[in-house]
Amino acid sequence: MAKVKETVSRTLMVALVLSIVFSVIVSTAAVLLRPAQIKNQNLDIKTNILAASGMLPEAASAEQIEDIFTRFDVRLVDLDSGAFVEPEAVNVQDAMKYDMYKAASDPDMSTKIPAKEDLAGIKRRPNVAKVYLLREGDEVKRVVLPVHGYGLWSTLYGFVSLEGDLNTIEGLGFYAHAETPGLGGEVDNPRWKSQWVGKQLYDENKTEPQIRLVKGGVDANTANKQHKVDALSGATLTSRGVEHLVNYWMGDRGYAAFLKKLRQGEV
Numbered sequence: 001m002a003k004v005k006e007t008v009s010r011t012l013m014v015a016l017v018l019s020i021v022f023s024v025i026v027s028t029a030a031v032l033l034r035p036a037q038i039k040n041q042n043l044d045i046k047t048n049i050l051a052a053s054g055m056l057p058e059a060a061s062a063e064q065i066e067d068i069f070t071r072f073d074v075r076l077v078d079l080d081s082g083a084f085v086e087p088e089a090v091n092v093q094d095a096m097k098y099d100m101y102k103a104a105s106d107p108d109m110s111t112k113i114p115a116k117e118d119l120a121g122i123k124r125r126p127n128v129a130k131v132y133l134l135r136e137g138d139e140v141k142r143v144v145l146p147v148h149g150y151g152l153w154s155t156l157y158g159f160v161s162l163e164g165d166l167n168t169i170e171g172l173g174f175y176a177h178a179e180t181p182g183l184g185g186e187v188d189n190p191r192w193k194s195q196w197v198g199k200q201l202y203d204e205n206k207t208e209p210q211i212r213l214v215k216g217g218v219d220a221n222t223a224n225k226q227h228k229v230d231a232l233s234g235a236t237l238t239s240r241g242v243e244h245l246v247n248y249w250m251g252d253r254g255y256a257a258f259l260k261k262l263r264q265g266e267v
Helices: 002-052 062-069 184-188 190-194 236-249 256-263
Strands: 072-078 110-112 124-126 128-136 139-150 155-163 169-176 212-214 228-230
Touching (some): 002 062, 002 169, 155 236, 169 190, 184 190
Antiparallel strands (some): 110 124, 155 169
């Protein structure tokens, strides 16, 4: 009986020691790999920004992506006032390190959106957003704006790129979502995304976003076709979600104040 107890004790001891050893190995690996993970995440974001703005070369290397991205000025914007804020105001040293989605979950750094105004279905909006500007001299050539909102099954995260007139859409792309493959997942289809290029975001007074996704498609006879894109076939709720999130973020609760100041040369 004593030998049985001793065997059980040794087995438990070996299991405990192995658990501790493997825990240490896993924790050490996580710490050592973290810088590489952050670098890859940043590269992925930069890749998607360049893709949305039509600046991503085919089969671009990491070095090419980093080099092209240096042309962008990464800034933080107070969404209520439209003014730039310094990174220190949101407790970071570098604007690129600010996580606006993490901020949206912090009551001290975000605003609850009234249900009737929450077109994008996001519930809370960060007080400060991150934007990407490309200028040549004093002239704005491109501005890339992060957007997100709920589709059918998931929150879609992406970017809208605008030309220097701050009205013409240069591109749209999503880098994270869980919509149905072959249906809502067609937001990743290059052919569908190409329809956004050249569309006009605002009405003639540049006050209200006018984007609509049209069931049945857009053709030469469609009224106000400059604001319209084909809805995704068989994906009504995802299409509605994309329409709502674009209009929300380009509206008064999103980037409208910033775009107005940028248009007037005040930022």
